[in-house]
Amino acid sequence: MTDNTEQVRRWPVLLREPLVHFILAALAVFIGWQVVSSGRADEERTIRVSSADLERLASIYTAESGSLPAGEDMVAMVNDYVRDEALAREARRLGLDEGDTIVTRRLAQKMTFMVADLARTETPDDTVLRDWYETHADRFTEPQMITFRHVFFSEDVRGASATADAEAMLARLNSGADWREAGDPFMLQRAYGDLPLREVVRLFGGEFAQSLAASPASDQWTGPVRSALGVHLVQVSANAPPRLPPFEDVKAKVLADWQDQTRREANEKAIQDIIARYKVEVEGINAE
Amino acid sequence: MLKQATALAVIMTLAACSGTGTPAEETTSAAPEQASETAGRTAGYNPDRNAYFGDLHIHTRSSFDAYIFNVRRTADDAYRFALGETIQHPSGFDMTIAGGPLDFYTVTDHAEYLGILPAMDTPGTKLSELPRAKDMFSTDPDKIVAAFQGVGQSVRTGKPIEDMYDLDTINSVWLQNVAAADKYNQPGKFTTFAAYEFTSVTTPDENGGFGGGNLHRNVFFKGKAPVRAFSTLDSTNPEDLWDWMDAQREAGMEVISIPHNSNVSDGQMFRLETYKGEPMDTAYAEQRMRNEPLVEVTQVKGTSETHPDLSPNDEWANFEIYDQLLGAYVVGATNGSYVREAYRNGLKLQEEKGFDPFHFGLVAASDSHVAGGAYSEEDYWSKIGIVDGTPVARGSVPFPGTTGWDDQPEDNQVVKNATNWFSRWSASGLTGVWAEENTREAIFDAFRRKETFATTGPRMKVRFFGGFGYDEAMLSSANLSHEAYEGGVPMGGDLVGTGEAPAFIAWAQRDPNGGTLQRLQVVKVTSDGEEVIDVACDNGAPDPSTRRCTDNGATVDMASCTPENEGASELKVLWTDPDFDPARRATYYVRVLENPSCRWSTWEAMRNGTPPRPDVPETIQERAYTSPIWYIPGGLRDRKTI
Numbered sequence: 061m062t063d064n065t066e067q068v069r070r071w072p073v074l075l076r077e078p079l080v081h082f083i084l085a086a087l088a089v090f091i092g093w094q095v096v097s098s099g100r101a102d103e104e105r106t107i108r109v110s111s112a113d114l115e116r117l118a119s120i121y122t123a124e125s126g127s128l129p130a131g132e133d134m135v136a137m138v139n140d141y142v143r144d145e146a147l148a149r150e151a152r153r154l155g156l157d158e159g160d161t162i163v164t165r166r167l168a169q170k171m172t173f174m175v176a177d178l179a180r181t182e183t184p185d186d187t188v189l190r191d192w193y194e195t196h197a198d199r200f201t202e203p204q205m206i207t208f209r210h211v212f213f214s215e216d217v218r219g220a221s222a223t224a225d226a227e228a229m230l231a232r233l234n235s236g237a238d239w240r241e242a243g244d245p246f247m248l249q250r251a252y253g254d255l256p257l258r259e260v261v262r263l264f265g266g267e268f269a270q271s272l273a274a275s276p277a278s279d280q281w282t283g284p285v286r287s288a289l290g291v292h293l294v295q296v297s298a299n300a301p302p303r304l305p306p307f308e309d310v311k312a313k314v315l316a317d318w319q320d321q322t323r324r325e326a327n328e329k330a331i332q333d334i335i336a337r338y339k340v341e342v343e344g345i346n347a348e
Numbered sequence: 349m350l351k352q353a354t355a356l357a358v359i360m361t362l363a364a365c366s367g368t369g370t371p372a373e374e375t376t377s378a379a380p381e382q383a384s385e386t387a388g389r390t391a392g393y394n395p396d397r398n399a400y401f402g403d404l405h406i407h408t409r410s411s412f413d414a415y416i417f418n419v420r421r422t423a424d425d426a427y428r429f430a431l432g433e434t435i436q437h438p439s440g441f442d443m444t445i446a447g448g449p450l451d452f453y454t455v456t457d458h459a460e461y462l463g464i465l466p467a468m469d470t471p472g473t474k475l476s477e478l479p480r481a482k483d484m485f486s487t488d489p490d491k492i493v494a495a496f497q498g499v500g501q502s503v504r505t506g507k508p509i510e511d512m513y514d515l516d517t518i519n520s521v522w523l524q525n526v527a528a529a530d531k532y533n534q535p536g537k538f539t540t541f542a543a544y545e546f547t548s549v550t551t552p553d554e555n556g557g558f559g560g561g562n563l564h565r566n567v568f569f570k571g572k573a574p575v576r577a578f579s580t581l582d583s584t585n586p587e588d589l590w591d592w593m594d595a596q597r598e599a600g601m602e603v604i605s606i607p608h609n610s611n612v613s614d615g616q617m618f619r620l621e622t623y624k625g626e627p628m629d630t631a632y633a634e635q636r637m638r639n640e641p642l643v644e645v646t647q648v649k650g651t652s653e654t655h656p657d658l659s660p661n662d663e664w665a666n667f668e669i670y671d672q673l674l675g676a677y678v679v680g681a682t683n684g685s686y687v688r689e690a691y692r693n694g695l696k697l698q699e700e701k702g703f704d705p706f707h708f709g710l711v712a713a714s715d716s717h718v719a720g721g722a723y724s725e726e727d728y729w730s731k732i733g734i735v736d737g738t739p740v741a742r743g744s745v746p747f748p749g750t751t752g753w754d755d756q757p758e759d760n761q762v763v764k765n766a767t768n769w770f771s772r773w774s775a776s777g778l779t780g781v782w783a784e785e786n787t788r789e790a791i792f793d794a795f796r797r798k799e800t801f802a803t804t805g806p807r808m809k810v811r812f813f814g815g816f817g818y819d820e821a822m823l824s825s826a827n828l829s830h831e832a833y834e835g836g837v838p839m840g841g842d843l844v845g846t847g848e849a850p851a852f853i854a855w856a857q858r859d860p861n862g863g864t865l866q867r868l869q870v871v872k873v874t875s876d877g878e879e880v881i882d883v884a885c886d887n888g889a890p891d892p893s894t895r896r897c898t899d900n901g902a903t904v905d906m907a908s909c910t911p912e913n914e915g916a917s918e919l920k921v922l923w924t925d926p927d928f929d930p931a932r933r934a935t936y937y938v939r940v941l942e943n944p945s946c947r948w949s950t951w952e953a954m955r956n957g958t959p960p961r962p963d964v965p966e967t968i969q970e971r972a973y974t975s976p977i978w979y980i981p982g983g984l985r986d987r988k989t990i
Contacts, residue, residue, distance in 0.1 A: 127740055127748055136440075216918045217824075245828035247809060247857045247918070249394055258432075262448045262807070265860035288860035289917045 107145045109138055109342040117141065138342060146335045184318065193307050193314045200310045200317075203256040206272050207298035210250060211243035213284070213291040218244075222291045226284035230293055233281040239295070254298070264288060275299060390536025390785045396829040397782040397799070399809040400791060402452030402539070403430070403721045404779055405566055405608065405647065405713030410521050411457040411545075412503075414717040415465040416484070416496055417733030421719035423455045423528035429720040431538060437718055437729055439737035446724030447807055447861050450778075451786050452539035453532075455525055456566040459544045459579035460503040463521025464512055478511055500675075504549050504560065506584040519576045526573045535787045542573035546605065548584045549674065550616050561614030561681075562674055563607070563623075565640070567593065570602035570792040585623045587632075590639040604795060606711060608644035611652040612673050615684030618706060620693060633703035642795055643708045645687050645802045645973055646777040647715045648722070648731040653939075653973060654688040662871075662880045664941065664969065668774040668804070677768050688873060691935045691976065695875040698933060709798025709840045709975030710937070712777030721778075723805040725968070726909075728775045728948035736770045743771035744952035744961055753962050771964055775948045776804040780972070782811070782838065798840025801938075803972040806862035811855040812839040812938045814977040818851040820922050828853070839937070840975040845982035849928045852977070854883055855920040856940040863942040863970060864915030867897045870923060873935040873976075880939070884921040902943035904967050909946035909954055930981060937976040941969045 117137045121129040129137065193200060211229065213222040229242055240250065248263060260269040265288030275282065275296040283293040307314070392398060406426050407414045418438035421429075429435045430453035434444045457463075467473050468481035475481055483495035502509045522544065529540040548563040563586055567577070578592040586607075593603045610617035622628055645652050650670025659665040673680045683689065687710070694706030714721030716731045730736035739745045743766025747756055756763050780801040783790040794800060801810050811829065815836020822831055832853050837843050843850055858865050868884040882890040885897030902913040919940070928934075944967040946954070953960040960966045 122748060127738065214918055216916045216920075241826045243826075245824065245826055245920075247811060247829070247855060248398065250826075253391065255392075258448055261861070263860065268860075289857060 104149075105337065106339045106341055107142055107149075109141060109340070111343045113141070114138070114342070142338075142340050143331065143335060146338045147331065149338070150334050182319075182322070183315065189311065189314050189318060190307055192318045193310070196317065197304050200313060201302050201304045203258060204273060204302050205254040205256055205298075205300045206260060206275075206296060207253045207255070208251070208272060208275075209239055209295045209297070210246075210285075210292045211239055211281075211294075212246040212250075212289070213293075214244040215290045223284050226291045226293055230281055230283060233293060233295075239281070243293070244290075254300070264292075268292070272296060273299075390787060392536065393785045395784060396833060397784055397794075398786075400451035400539075400781045400783055400786055401778050401803075401807050402450045402454070402781070402791075403713050403716075403723075404452075404454045404456070404543070404568070404606065404711060405545075405644065405715045406453065406455050406719060406721065407457055407545075407715070407717040408455055408719045409466055410463040410525065411717060412461045412465045412496075412499055413458065414733060415469070416492075417717065417735055419718050419733045423457075423525050423719075424531075426455050426719040427453060427528065427532035427538075427540060431532075435720055437720075437737055438733045441729075441737075443718070443720040443722075443729060444727075445720065446722075446727055446805075447859070449538075452541075452781070452791055454541050454543045454566075454568065455529065456543045456545045457521075457525060458503070458547045459518075459522070459567075459577035460547050460581055461499060461512065462518045462544070462577065462579075463524075464514060464517055465499075467514070467517050468512075475512070475514060475517065480509070480512060503547055503580055504551050504584070506580045506582075508581045513581060515576075522577050523575065533788065535785075537786060539786055539788055539791050541788065541792070542569040543567060544577045544579075546577075546579060546586070546589050548580050548586055548589075550614070560673065561616030562609045562612045563616055564609060565589070565605040565607040566644075567603060567605045568792075568795075569596075571788060572601050574599075574601055587623050587635070590635050593639050594635070602792070603639075604642065604792075605640050606642045606644055607640060608647060608713065608715065609649050609652065609674075610643065610685050610687065610690075611650045611655075611670055612680055613685050614673055615681030617685060618687075618690035618693065619684040620697070628697070628703070628705055629701075630703040633697075633705035636705045637707055641708055641798055642711050642800060642975075643687060643690075644713050645710045646712045646774070646804050648773045648776060649715060650772070650774060651776065651804070652685065652687050654686045655682050657682050658686055658689050659878060659880075662878075664869075664880070664939075664971075667971070668772075668776065668968065670769075670772045670774075672768050672772075677764075688871065688878060691873045692875060692878060695873065695933050695935060699875050707978065709795075709800050710802045710973050711779040711795075711800050712802035712804070712973075713779060714777065722775055722948075723778060725775045725805070725946055725948040725970075726951050728951070730770060730773055735765070736773075739952040739956060740766070741770060742766055742773075742949070742952070744949035745956040745958050753959065767963075771949060771961055774804065778803050778805060778807065780807070780809060797838075798975040799838050801839065801972050801974040804968075804970045806859040806942065806970045806972075808859045808862065808865070808940060808942070808970075808972050809857045810839075810938055810940055810972050810974050811853070812974045812977065813837065813853045814841070814843045814850050814936065814979070815853075816846050816848055816850055818853060818922060822853065823920055823922055828855075837977060839977060842978045842980055844980050845930055847930055847982060849924055849930070850979060852923045852925075852936065853921070854923060854938045856918065856938075856972070858915075858917050858942075863911060863945050864917060865919050866900055866902060866915050866941045866943045866969065868919040868921060869939045869941070870925075871937050871939055872925065872927075873937075874932060879927075883923045884919040886916040886919070886943070900943070904944055904946055906946075906950070906966065907954075909951055911943055911945055913943060915943040933981065934979045935976045936979065938972075938974040940972045942971065944969055 118129050121133060121137060213226045215222040218225055233239055233242060257269055257273055260272055268285055268287035271285045272294065277296055277299045281293050281295045284291045285294050408423050408426050409415050409420050421435055425435045429445060430450045432445060432449040434442045437443050464475065467475040468478065469485050470476055480495050483491040486492060498509060526542040529542045532538060533540045543566055545564060545566050550561040550563060565586065574596055578589055589605065593605065596603050607617055622632055651668040654662060654665050655669060656666045671679050690706040694704040698704040714723065714731060718731065718733055722729045730742055736742050740747060741762055746752055747760065747763050750756055780803060781791050781794045782799045783794040813832035813836045817835045822828055825831055854868050854870065856865055856868050866886050867882050870881045870883050872879045872881065881895045882897045887898060887900045890897050902915060905912050947965055947968045949964050950960045950966045
């Protein structure tokens with residue numbers, strides 16, 4: 061049996077390979093940390109990640125995930141470790157740990173809550189919101205919507221002749237034959253109004269949706285068009301491209317989106333500011 | 349950490365017995381009624397009904413057994429996931445719904461200690477000052493386990509832990525969940541319901557030991573919801589829950605509950621006695637059917653249709669069977685745990701005693717505890733959180749450092765849990781509903797009609813009708829659905845005999861973004877037997893002597909998990925029962941099978957470059973089950989139970 065002790069003992073060896081990638085990736089992160097910290101790099105302001113710490117992080121990762129950490133996993137774990145440690149020390153500096161011997165993680169959590177409180181929700185003026193609306197237009201855009209009728213020809217019923225049968229029906233439909241009675245029964249609807257493109261994908265599959273998306277509105281029947289279900293003749297009576305509603309119509313949505321994003325960024329910045337107060341040393345890596 | 353995670357896995361579920369609490373009277377209501385939903389028809393309205401897909405069973409951070417496994421996603425996150433947004437799994441990776449947004453979705457957090465664990469873990473709250481909170485969120489695995497085990501035991505026994513049973517917090521989190529459901533409900537586009545899970549488990553001993561029978565059910569409100577949720581801390585007896593639900597309905601808050609995981613109920617879910625072991629009677633059956641018109645037949649923790657021991661002549665019965673009792677390495681009783689047997693016993697009770705407590709339709713769900721359901725074999729993340737969040741934890745790839753499947757450290761907790769539990773869980777399932785439009789009103793009405801079907805994940809669609817005037821010509825009629833509704837009953841309906849033989853229309857359409865279909869089957873159940881009959885095949889008509897399709901030879905390329913054959917896009921048939929007896933009750937439901945495809949464990953093994961786990965199937969046949977149509981001989985129509 062391979063027990064965990066053995067797993068852990070093998071770590072120094074296993075670490076060597078990902079370490080190369082790890083160092084390269086980690087350096088980029090550390091450069092950011094170095095900028096603000098050089099002035100007060102005293103012992104209290106140094107977070108040291110020893111090789112024993114690295115080994116411990118790696119074995120926790122293996123125990124939890126059952127797989128070896130890759131270079132980027134190690135970077136993420138060291139980042140988390142540094143983040144928690146920095147926040148915890150900051151919390152202690154503010155005296156939050158008085159009478160409370162609870163572990164680093166909970167101190168860091170307390171500090172995170174405090175930081176979150178600091179980020180107030182503002183309502184910016186319209187210029188800011190308009191700018192947000194324009195730079196994030198994709199978030200406020202309504203999808204392409206298609207209004208169409210279709211006549212279905214089942215390949216399960218007609219086999220290879222489904223396409224020929226559809227072709228034969230096309231001219232008849234365009235000269236006024238009743239589309240409601242043509243073709244095979246269809247389990248869902250024969251006519252859809254303003255159906256968002258992704259609904260077309262859900263109901264008929266991607267190939268059919270692509271064909272429809274490219275079909276100009278017309279009173280003519282066209283096809284045959286293939287779907288995941290069989291062959292169809294289609295009459296696309298409206299095909300509204302994706303549309304960005306006027307700013308005034310979506311202002312509330314823009315505001316909510318701006319506030320959400322701003323709050324998240326402010327929280328993250330406050331945490332990064334705290335981390336930046338610390339110098340970080342990771343054993344075995346020369347960050348300077 | 350390893351010890352911590354795996355010990356927690358052992359205690360991840362609960363059990364309870366001995367409920368003595370009286371149902372609370374709840375008549376006030378808080379949540380505002382959705383104003384627009386009955387005002388008019390929404391876009392897409394179809395009098396012949398559309399198929400809508402959804403998941404009726406989702407947990408978030410407010411569930412105690414989710415929070416402890418690092419789940420931090422909220423009800424808002426859950427609804428955003430269902431609408432197609434990407435959210436994060438507690439292990440750090442992204443989850444995006446397979447197959448596009450769902451039409452309806454329901455957060456069903458455990459009512460017991462709802463939101464209490466997050467509050468205990470929030471600095472500054474009174475709950476965080478409790479010794480149990482310090483233990484629960486300490487770094488000492490033994491303390492964590494003991495603290496959490498105490499909670500599980502309380503939920504099972506129904507005896508509240510006084511200092512943790514903070515009703516202010518519980519009720520306010522319940523109202524937050526109700527508000528989140530209201531916020532995301534958009535008539536015509538997306539439907540939600542105020543809902544929760546009632547977490548009752550029978551226990552083998554007074555102390556709430558593990559290995560009990562699962563009696564969990566989810567409770568759904570059609571519109572307005574009460575200010576609090578009835579939980580096992582009120583009573584562990586589901587019949588007390590039904591009393592409470594009856595009272596809510598009286599007060600204008602229509603409600604149903606849907607039991608799940610009968611497969612791990614240790615024979616309790618469909619046992620032929622009341623909770624207290626007394627004989628069932630008409631009043632019991634009526635109350636049960638008034639409150640529980642539907643049963644969840646498949647989800648991540650296995651499929652509850654039937655078991656090979658119960659259905660030896662059903663070659664497809666051995667499908668995603670999971671029979672280890674919750675949180676235990678104990679196989680539960682088979683009798684009383686499966687839906688098909690319950691249908692048979694229901695007919696037997698009806699014939700012998702004049703009532704049927706198992707006249708229910710079928711739905712499916714994921715029971716995901718990470719806010720987002722894993723429905724796709726190709727993109728699976730199981731359901732609990734950190735304990736089953738990786739292929740190794742789920743046992744789809746060999747444990748690190750081993751050389752292969754012959755070399756697994758069997759006493760290792762991760763391996764043990766993977767072998768007994770997680771490797772046998774499924775990427776399942778979704779509820780299909782036939783409703784005129786996507787509104788609370790229309791979808792809940794479909795629940796009441798039982799016009800529902802259950803799939804193991806894909807979005808295949810199935811129609812099923814029974815009537816006395818149906819003929820072959822209807823199959824090619826442009827208005828097939830309309831005519832079928834006009835001349836008969838859809839799935840979930842009672843077909844009352846006229847003396848002649850009924851005909852059935854079964855019609856399945858593939859998931860346009862999934863696999864193709866192999867066969868369409870009717871499952872016929874009578875009070876003394878059952879039969880599975882192939883009624884339509886991908887490759888021609890079934891053999892009338894064997895009542896089976898011939899093998900269509902469909903296989904999967906195991907190097908790429910690509911199906912090698914195209915099955916049918918649609919299967920459609922008019923079927924009459926060759927053994928029909930006009931004087932006997934019979935229950936008919938449809939099962940649709942896809943061609944084989946790779947199981948999730950095979951996908952994960954393929955990506956890892958290791959052989960698939962040998963003790964689970966490499967491929968499965970995804971499937972759908974419809975609610976039944978019940979044939980009732982003329983003159984014997986039951987009193988209406990709803």
